Amino acid sequence: MKKGLGVAGDLLIKVTVEDHPIFKRDAENIVSEAKIPFTKAVFGGKCAVDTLKGPTQIVIQPGTQDGTISVIKGAGVRKVTASDAMGDHIVTLRIEVPTNLTEQQSAALKQFASLCDESATQ
Numbered sequence: 001m002k003k004g005l006g007v008a009g010d011l012l013i014k015v016t017v018e019d020h021p022i023f024k025r026d027a028e029n030i031v032s033e034a035k036i037p038f039t040k041a042v043f044g045g046k047c048a049v050d051t052l053k054g055p056t057q058i059v060i061q062p063g064t065q066d067g068t069i070s071v072i073k074g075a076g077v078r079k080v081t082a083s084d085a086m087g088d089h090i091v092t093l094r095i096e097v098p099t100n101l102t103e104q105q106s107a108a109l110k111q112f113a114s115l116c117d118e119s120a121t122q
Contacts, residue, residue: 028077030052030076031092032089032091034049035094036064036094036096041060041064041093044060044061049070049089052075053075058091064093064095067093067094069091076089
């Protein structure tokens with residue numbers, strides 16, 4: 001043995017990964033929540049969602065309910081078993097209910113609510 005090289009053996013490394021404030025990991029999938037405006041939930045449209053690679057647009061379907069899951073294919077992390085395959089980014093949509101309405105917005109929503117109440121009793 002040469003001087004200073006030591007004895008051959010196993011090297012053990014312990015890696016600790018800290019929690020991220022937005023993203024969670026589930027195997028190769030990334031999981032997060034995104035807040036969407038009440039109006040997007042009702043009427044649909046596009047909404048920006050944060051991902052590991054930056055913001056991306058997702059399509060919100062009209063009538064989306066709180067807790068709806070949207071999957072962004074291939075936006076997760078690399079699968080351990082297949083070097084060319086990626087996991088998905090799973091986003092739970094959370095609907096933001098407005099808290100500070102103008103008088104005009106409040107009146108419009110009250111009219112909408114009364115129309116919904118009428119159609120429910122018919």
